[in-house]
Ligand SMILES: *[C@@H]1O[C@H](CO)[C@@H](O)[C@H](O)[C@H]1NC(C)=O
Ligand SMILES: *[C@@H]1O[C@H](CO)[C@@H](O)[C@H](O)[C@H]1NC(C)=O
Ligand SMILES: *[C@@H]1O[C@H](CO)[C@@H](O)[C@H](O)[C@H]1NC(C)=O
Ligand SMILES: *[C@@H]1O[C@H](CO)[C@@H](O)[C@H](O)[C@H]1NC(C)=O
Ligand SMILES: *[C@@H]1O[C@H](CO)[C@@H](O)[C@H](O)[C@H]1NC(C)=O
Ligand SMILES: *[C@@H]1O[C@H](CO)[C@@H](O)[C@H](O)[C@H]1NC(C)=O
Ligand SMILES: *[C@@H]1O[C@H](CO)[C@@H](O)[C@H](O)[C@H]1NC(C)=O
Ligand SMILES: *[C@@H]1O[C@H](CO)[C@@H](O)[C@H](O)[C@H]1NC(C)=O
Ligand SMILES: *[C@@H]1O[C@H](CO)[C@@H](O)[C@H](O)[C@H]1NC(C)=O
């Protein structure tokens with residue numbers, strides 16, 4: 001029996017500190033609007049199967065709720081650069097488009113994730129670090145016999161061959177996880193991979209939801225795709241690969257290392273992370289990078305607060321900053337949008353992001369477009385919040401708030417559970433792009449481990465706004481927004497492939 005599992009943080013009490021931080025998160029920043037780009041985030045989806053494993057052992061709460069994590073205080077100094085480390089990086093947008101969605105197949109903007117993953121693994125010479133939520137790269141992992149699982153199976157083979165090539169493979173996964181019958185991690189361990197599982201259910205009442213790779217400490221992948229064959233052929237996903245970017249790669253590795261250390265038996269979140277986990281790369285002091293010849297800035301943000309060592313920007317703060325700095329438009333694509341908690345009892349209203357969007361639309365006349373996803377398993381209560389947000393729309397008063405629902409047609413793929421969904425999570429403004437790992441509701445920022453990458457062209461660069469990478473993400477959004485699969489709220493009722501109607 002196939003059942004959907006929500007990425008449900010177990011337990012009920014959560015630190016309230018995040019909410020406060022959300023409000024303080026963007027302190028007196030008098031910035032000129034930074035020409036911006038992207039927060040790229042990894043995220044996920046509970047595409048899955050099986051299990052419904054009952055409550056996960058719940059336990060002590062996380063670290064210091066009032067701790068000074070994820071602040072943006074004075075960072076330590078980063079050591080010098082390694083030789084050959086000139087921050088001249090190349091940025092590639094990657095996408096998975098579900099099979100049988102011809103609209104996008106004819107106008108792919110990103111490179112296919114499956115192909116890019118394969119290339120990264122072939123390129124690896126020394127090490128591959130993978131942060132993951134769950135594994136189901138084979139059809140057998142989820143009890144499905146479908147030819148579309150083949151690409152995932154090929155990726156698993158490539159991963160399996162790394163240790164024999166003297167490339168160390170380090171994988172960190174989550175407890176709780178999904179696809180419990182999966183053999184993938186055991187296969188990799190037998191091949192010589194080092195695997196650790198982080199019990200975030202116990203540590204933060206959440207899950208490890210990050211999805212990223214660090215290859216040879218120089219190249220990174222970060223995006224919404226899980227280590228799941230469906231993320232390559234059945235689910236809409238979006239991510240970024242950045243080649244030859246060792247400083248950013250080392251910074252992402254520091255995030256990996258926080259998970260790695262928490263993956264030992266009985267590990268506890270330290271009240272304060274040791275100094276070598278801190279970063280000097282954050283929203284206040286982004287890294288100067290040359291992306292495909294354009295001067296840009298980049299930083300990585302993380303959640304939850306307890307997993308942010310000194311200097312690390314919290315992902316919610318990064319996201320809110322992107323909204324607050326927008327002057328011309330905010331375009332958002334998320335799987336799920338709730339201005340509430342999702343998994344706590346009693347539920348709590350949490351309008352942190354919602355307010356930021358309303359304020360941008362009302363106070364600054366910034367047009368907002370929100371594209372959410374709907375599948376057969378979507379919780380229909382989401383639509384009340386979407387209608388509420390959209391109620392602000394008042395073009396005569398120059399307040400523009402548009403909402404559409406993206407529906408991936410099931411067609412003849414009903415044999416693939418939790419496949420036909422839009423899983424991408426990103427935001428693009430005239431200056432910033434955010435590609436995330438989280439649904440937009442409180443729990444994902446307070447309990448769940450995620451990571452985001454923010455990229456923006458340097459404000460001082462007159463070409464900044466025309467930066468190809470930002471424009472690419474914008475084209476992807478425009479393509480999807482104007483496709484037949486994006487349905488307005490009025491046209492939803494009766495749609496066969498969306499539960500929300
Ligand atoms: C987002 O919401 C969907 C639908 O509730 C759920 O299946 C999925 O696991 C959630 N989490 C993420 C990170 O996508
Ligand atoms: C940085 O390195 C790349 C590749 O090694 C090279 O093409 C580029 O010219 C270098 N940039 C600078 C500013 O030295
Ligand atoms: C999967 O399906 C194909 C044809 O649809 C069949 O030939 C094959 O034996 C099946 N494999 C398994 C393991 O059931
Ligand atoms: C892997 O490393 C070992 C020890 O350094 C060496 O003997 C072996 O030849 C290497 N194998 C390959 C495939 O490079
Ligand atoms: C990375 O830089 C090296 C030179 O330092 C170059 O040969 C290689 O093609 C670059 N890789 C990518 C993917 O751009
Ligand atoms: C920090 O230093 C400790 C002790 O040397 C080491 O075990 C750990 O891996 C280091 N962590 C990072 C992120 O460098
Ligand atoms: C509407 O808002 C936009 C964005 O701030 C602004 O450029 C434009 O001038 C406004 N139009 C009117 C009629 O107020
Ligand atoms: C689904 O339909 C497409 C064409 O519309 C076809 O190519 C594919 O083989 C079909 N798949 C299955 C599992 O029936
Ligand atoms: C998923 O969201 C992206 C983000 O805009 C959207 O472009 C795409 O059409 C959606 N795809 C699916 C399958 O829902």
Ligand SMILES: *[C@@H]1O[C@H](CO)[C@@H](O)[C@H](O)[C@H]1NC(C)=O
Pocket residue numbers: 090091092093292468469472
């Ligand atoms: C950056 O350069 C890489 C390698 O040449 C290319 O594949 C990619 O499309 C470029 N990215 C953008 C945004 O132009």
